[in-house]
Amino acid sequence: MRDMCYFQVLCQVTVVSLLITGCDSGSTTPTTPVESEIVVTGASETSPSSLQKNSQERQAKSVTETKKSTANKHSNHKSDSGDTQTQKKPETIYRPDDKRPLHNNQRLALLGIHLYESPRLKLYTDIDPKLAATLPAVIDQAYPAMVDYFGPLPPDREGTEFQVTGYIMQNRELFRKAGLILESLPKIFNGRHLGAQFWMDAQSENYYLRHLMIHEYTHCYSMIMDNIGAPVWYLEGIAESMATHNIDQNRKIHFNVMPYNKNEFGGLGRISLIEETVRGAPPKSMLEVMQWESNDFVNNNVAYAWSWALCQFFDKHPRLSKPFRQLSRHMQGTEFSKKFQELVKDGYSDINDAWLLFARDFQHGYDFERATITFRPGQPLDQPNLSASAMITSDRGWQSSLIHVEQGSTYDVVADGTFILAKKPKPWESTADGISFRYFKGQPLGRLMMMIRPKSGAGSSSPRSILKEYPLGANATWMAPVSGTIYFRLNDDWAELSDNQGSVKVTVTQKKIAESVNLSKK
Numbered sequence: 001m002r003d004m005c006y007f008q009v010l011c012q013v014t015v016v017s018l019l020i021t022g023c024d025s026g027s028t029t030p031t032t033p034v035e036s037e038i039v040v041t042g043a044s045e046t047s048p049s050s051l052q053k054n055s056q057e058r059q060a061k062s063v064t065e066t067k068k069s070t071a072n073k074h075s076n077h078k079s080d081s082g083d084t085q086t087q088k089k090p091e092t093i094y095r096p097d098d099k100r101p102l103h104n105n106q107r108l109a110l111l112g113i114h115l116y117e118s119p120r121l122k123l124y125t126d127i128d129p130k131l132a133a134t135l136p137a138v139i140d141q142a143y144p145a146m147v148d149y150f151g152p153l154p155p156d157r158e159g160t161e162f163q164v165t166g167y168i169m170q171n172r173e174l175f176r177k178a179g180l181i182l183e184s185l186p187k188i189f190n191g192r193h194l195g196a197q198f199w200m201d202a203q204s205e206n207y208y209l210r211h212l213m214i215h216e217y218t219h220c221y222s223m224i225m226d227n228i229g230a231p232v233w234y235l236e237g238i239a240e241s242m243a244t245h246n247i248d249q250n251r252k253i254h255f256n257v258m259p260y261n262k263n264e265f266g267g268l269g270r271i272s273l274i275e276e277t278v279r280g281a282p283p284k285s286m287l288e289v290m291q292w293e294s295n296d297f298v299n300n301n302v303a304y305a306w307s308w309a310l311c312q313f314f315d316k317h318p319r320l321s322k323p324f325r326q327l328s329r330h331m332q333g334t335e336f337s338k339k340f341q342e343l344v345k346d347g348y349s350d351i352n353d354a355w356l357l358f359a360r361d362f363q364h365g366y367d368f369e370r371a372t373i374t375f376r377p378g379q380p381l382d383q384p385n386l387s388a389s390a391m392i393t394s395d396r397g398w399q400s401s402l403i404h405v406e407q408g409s410t411y412d413v414v415a416d417g418t419f420i421l422a423k424k425p426k427p428w429e430s431t432a433d434g435i436s437f438r439y440f441k442g443q444p445l446g447r448l449m450m451m452i453r454p455k456s457g458a459g460s461s462s463p464r465s466i467l468k469e470y471p472l473g474a475n476a477t478w479m480a481p482v483s484g485t486i487y488f489r490l491n492d493d494w495a496e497l498s499d500n501q502g503s504v505k506v507t508v509t510q511k512k513i514a515e516s517v518n519l520s521k522k
């Protein structure tokens with residue numbers, strides 16, 4: 001039933017989202033030619049944009065044709081094969097023509113705005129030349145990652161390579177006076193993109209300067225086609241995902257990575273924002289995040305943080321990653337909405353519960369692989385012993401005991417065995433009581449923790465009762481506050497599960513029924 005209701009809301013959300021472009025995203029189809037506002041020279045340039053002036057009339061015509069063809073085909077970057085049009089010769093899909101303006105680079109240089117160019121980026125900026133010179137190469141490394149993630153772009157009618165013009169502004173007024181900021185462009189906050197151009201402010205942290213540039217470039221790349229219908233949380237979340245990068249010892253840049261500390265992702269602060277939010281309140285549900293509209297992102301890093309986290313949850317989830325990544329090939333028209341509904345249709349409750357647990361525990365270095373929960377419903381304890389056991393391993397997150405408990409009944413839990421919590425500097429052996437000289441989230445490392453997952457749709461306590469944790473230790477007696485399946489884990493930092501070893505045997509025994517009833521009446 002909850003799934004049904006969810007579906008109705010989801011449909012509405014996705015339909016509404018079709019009307020919205022990204023928060024700091026301009027329309028993907030520039031409506032006014034930008035040349036009139038920019039000084040155009042006849043200087044010999046070899047960049048793709050040099051072709052545009054000579055072919056304006058042809059472009060105007062071809063834009064119409066492109067729109068028509070893309071609307072008819074509602075294709076994505078990488079067109080699906082096996083379409084129904086087997087009889088007709090398939091129509092070639094083109095990306096919109098390159099409408100970027102040509103600038104008088106000499107004039108701009110006199111104003112202090114210099115050009116730095118690589119195959120994939122023309123960067124106009126007034127920032128420190130040493131720093132500026134490094135940036136186009138960053139985009140040239142990001143480009144293949146985008147091709148890989150979103151699929152290759154269709155060709156344009158001129159046969160030119162895709163290139164973006166970016167403006168990184170220390171002194172925004174300078175760019176305004178030079179005519180580089182379009183009057184038609186809504187107010188720029190941190191960054192803004194329009195077609196194959198983006199504008200952004202310079203940043204004090206070098207990491208975040210690159211991050212924001214890749215974020216805007218991702219919009220340019222992934223939204224260059226007409227009729228983008230993907231919702232805002234996805235457009236912003238996925239741009240944030242691609243932008244999150246690290247540079248290894250060989251200067252190779254890795255994109256769509258999980259930040260493993262604060263220092264090397266200076267100025268980002270996305271995880272800290274989420275940690276702050278969940279310290280005082282339950283995590284935002286999937287639906288809350290998916291309902292945000294463009295305006296919710298204006299000057300609101302929290303919205304970016306949650307949209308990114310939701311994308312990361314899907315993108316890194318061992319089972320959901322593959323279908324989620326496929327969504328990047330269905331960003332036009334209503335395709336995204338359909339595909340997303342297919343992804344969640346059989347398991348919204350499971351996915352949302354897993355999301356809530358993830359969001360509550362999200363931290364630097366979060367180990368997705370080991371921390372991801374698998375929901376497996378439990379069975380009631382059988383007569384005559386009313387007892388069952390489960391092996392709980394120390395190198396995973398929450399694990400189903402396959403035991404169902406009844407609200408108001410009382411249970412004994414005994415955990416036998418020892419396990420290793422870390423190997424360095426020497427092996428730390430622990431029992432299920434934990435090691436009291438190191439704590440994580442207020443509990444000793446290694447302590448047996450429990451949570452109860454109510455049956456799907458089991459009243460108002462669901463689903464957030466899964467967020468309640470009960471520290472048990474090696475011996476405990478407790479009364480079930482809710483009916484459901486019990487899950488255990490051995491307490492440890494979510495970034496440090498990989499060096500754990502061993503497991504404990506947890507035995508759950510129900511107290512006599514009469515005794516339980518008496519207790520529950522108190």
Ligand SMILES: [Zn+2]
Binds near residue numbers: 022023024215
């Ligand atoms: Zn954005």
